[in-house]
Amino acid sequence: MPIGGFSSNRPGLPRPLGAESIATTSLWRRGRVPVRTAHRAGRRVHIIGLCGAGDQELQTLADRPVPTRAAWQWPGAYAVVEEWEHGLVLHTDPVAALPLYAVPWQGTWAWSTSARYLGALARSRVDVTRLACAVLAPSLPVLVSGRTFFAGVEQLPPGSRVELPAAGGNYTCSTTWRPDPVDGPPHLRLRYALTGAVRLRARADPALSSDLSGGLDSTTVAVLASRAVPDPVNAVTVHPRGILDGADLRYARLAVAASHGRIRHHLVPLGDEHRPYTGLTGVPVTDEPAPSTLTQARLLAQLRWMRRSLGTRTHLTGDGGDSILFQPPAHLADLLRHHRYIRAGREALGWARLRRTAVAPLLRAAATTSRTTRRQARVALARELTSRAPRSRGDVEWFATLPVPEWADPAAVRLLTEAAARYGAAPESLPGLDASVRVLVDEIREVARTAAADAELADGCGIELHNPFLDGSVVDAVLRTPLDLRPPLHAYKPVLTLAFADALPTELAARTTKGSFEADHYNGMRAALPDLLHTGGTNLATLGLIDEKRFQDHMRRAAAGVPLPLAHIEQAVAVNAWLHALAHTPGPAWVSPVPGRAV
Numbered sequence: 001m002p003i004g005g006f007s008s009n010r011p012g013l014p015r016p017l018g019a020e021s022i023a024t025t026s027l028w029r030r031g032r033v034p035v036r037t038a039h040r041a042g043r044r045v046h047i048i049g050l051c052g053a054g055d056q057e058l059q060t061l062a063d064r065p066v067p068t069r070a071a072w073q074w075p076g077a078y079a080v081v082e083e084w085e086h087g088l089v090l091h092t093d094p095v096a097a098l099p100l101y102a103v104p105w106q107g108t109w110a111w112s113t114s115a116r117y118l119g120a121l122a123r124s125r126v127d128v129t130r131l132a133c134a135v136l137a138p139s140l141p142v143l144v145s146g147r148t149f150f151a152g153v154e155q156l157p158p159g160s161r162v163e164l165p166a167a168g169g170n171y172t173c174s175t176t177w178r179p180d181p182v183d184g185p186p187h188l189r190l191r192y193a194l195t196g197a198v199r200l201r202a203r204a205d206p207a208l209s210s211d212l213s214g215g216l217d218s219t220t221v222a223v224l225a226s227r228a229v230p231d232p233v234n235a236v237t238v239h240p241r242g243i244l245d246g247a248d249l250r251y252a253r254l255a256v257a258a259s260h261g262r263i264r265h266h267l268v269p270l271g272d273e274h275r276p277y278t279g280l281t282g283v284p285v286t287d288e289p290a291p292s293t294l295t296q297a298r299l300l301a302q303l304r305w306m307r308r309s310l311g312t313r314t315h316l317t318g319d320g321g322d323s324i325l326f327q328p329p330a331h332l333a334d335l336l337r338h339h340r341y342i343r344a345g346r347e348a349l350g351w352a353r354l355r356r357t358a359v360a361p362l363l364r365a366a367a368t369t370s371r372t373t374r375r376q377a378r379v380a381l382a383r384e385l386t387s388r389a390p391r392s393r394g395d396v397e398w399f400a401t402l403p404v405p406e407w408a409d410p411a412a413v414r415l416l417t418e419a420a421a422r423y424g425a426a427p428e429s430l431p432g433l434d435a436s437v438r439v440l441v442d443e444i445r446e447v448a449r450t451a452a453a454d455a456e457l458a459d460g461c462g463i464e465l466h467n468p469f470l471d472g473s474v475v476d477a478v479l480r481t482p483l484d485l486r487p488p489l490h491a492y493k494p495v496l497t498l499a500f501a502d503a504l505p506t507e508l509a510a511r512t513t514k515g516s517f518e519a520d521h522y523n524g525m526r527a528a529l530p531d532l533l534h535t536g537g538t539n540l541a542t543l544g545l546i547d548e549k550r551f552q553d554h555m556r557r558a559a560a561g562v563p564l565p566l567a568h569i570e571q572a573v574a575v576n577a578w579l580h581a582l583a584h585t586p587g588p589a590w591v592s593p594v595p596g597r598a599v
Helices: 055-063 115-122 128-136 186-204 216-228 247-258 296-310 321-325 331-337 341-355 359-370 374-379 381-386 410-425 435-459 472-479 494-499 518-535 538-542 548-559 567-583
Strands: 003-006 020-022 024-029 035-040 043-051 076-084 087-091 101-105 108-112 160-165 172-175 209-211 233-240 263-270 314-316 464-466
Touching: 024 076, 035 055, 043 055, 043 186, 087 108, 101 115, 108 115, 108 160, 128 410, 128 567, 186 216, 186 314, 186 472, 186 494, 209 216, 216 233, 216 247, 216 263, 216 314, 216 321, 216 494, 233 247, 233 296, 247 263, 263 296, 296 435, 321 435, 321 472, 321 494, 331 341, 331 359, 331 435, 341 359, 374 381, 374 410, 381 410, 435 464, 435 472, 518 548, 518 567, 538 548, 538 567, 548 567
Parallel strands: 209 233, 209 314, 233 263, 314 464
Antiparallel strands: 003 024, 003 108, 020 024, 035 043, 043 076, 076 087, 087 160, 101 108, 160 172
16 A cells, blocks of 8 residues: 655666556555646656545646645645656645655655655664654654654654655755634534545545444544445444443444434444454554554454455544544643633633542643743653653643653663653744644644554555544644634533534434443453463563563553553553564565666
8 A cells, every 4th residue: 555756766766566656667656545647847746645636726736836735735635746857845744644754765765655665675674762762652752753663764744845855865844734723613614624524535435434433523424424425324333242232332323313324334243352452463564553453353353344244445434533623631721821711710620520630730730831831841851751750730731741661671761861852952843833732733643643554454454444534634624723712621522513513413412421442451451461471572672672571560460450551551562563563574575677686
């Protein structure tokens, strides 16, 4: 499924084994990634990825300068590529739903949607600093912004115009996307953008299927899909084998009943063989550790069943909805900074009741954060990461940090603090945004980029996985909401329910909770503990990142039910499984178009 090319169009450029050349000798593709091209004298413009632009709009991109908003102007997850004689210009989408990577190679730049393919071309080793940050600071992806799991391979900045010179050398980059507030009802913007995102997929494949978990996000996507295709849409709900009366199933059935036959409902039962932590030594290799690594047995079972039983080629999910539809706690700091004191007090009270905590600490934390610039918070990160002092800010802050786990190797901690120091000294790419908006940008970009790894898992099953909530046009529509129109901190997705009040059953629209899989994770850890103790941290220990004996002790305690934060443990196990897959899977092979010439 990757696509890529070079900033030079010189003859003899290699391409991955099995890839086809597209339009020019420098552009290649493996799989089914859509590519559309428009020409003008001395210039070609490509749209890579699924995009809602019409043919005339595509030609306009070639006839005129590409507008700054081109990478989120239309529905879809896509990027715009300009080919010139002097190099390449890449317009990246705002959230990295289609992430782009680049690496210097023999006097030019190679770029691709796959960091792993570029790592194979450049013969890169894994980036140990990136691994350390992923394991020890999973809540702080900003520490390694632009860094990939392959040394020397960079992620190009999202929402940017990037010029890669044909002759190599430093590339230039300018930010093109800023989610500054705009006027207009946010629910109408969301309705227009999300409806367009789903319709685009329905036009591309009218036989698509959709998740139907019983939650608001997947139900909205399934209902929109059912209205956009000629035949009833296949909607899939997974559930524990033998349990047919859970809350999620009840809400899913409500949506089916209200669809008047437009949704064809399918239940996929899952058993003990699909528990989290199952079969981690058999995880397929991906560009980076996939979000579904620990639950890959469940995900792959669902995907294979859909492909086998329904013939699914395209599948929609509601992933990303939680990230864009909830306000982060930093919203309280924004209210104080903009002198909305009464509203801040009301929302702090509502949040405290929801979280069963005291109001006063929340307001004190909000006041502190409102007086702290992002720059100041960045500089303080290295100190906070290694501090053992208790913290109780209720996440009302620029960065949600967790104490470094006791099983971290001192060498890994040094790598982490060095990364934090570098981040603290780097310039801010989006200065001046409200804290809540900036926090959401960080979170959404992490969710969108890593979702590409889940799409790789699905591609191995013959299915294209799509997340309409993560389209740049949808994210742009939501994040541009002015402060006074943003939903309350404690409200459950009111913008979505207002936007689709005519599409969702009343009882479902009033839902304020979602089923939790936390118990499944503890049960899965207990069942898989012998295997986890044998292989769960071996690769990380070999790289000098963790103390394996201490890590095993923490896994035993967690599996026994001792209250421990699982974030670090789960991330370490997932990264370790990815390293195992990387070591046991042949890397992508590159070939020269010149017979007998080595790459």
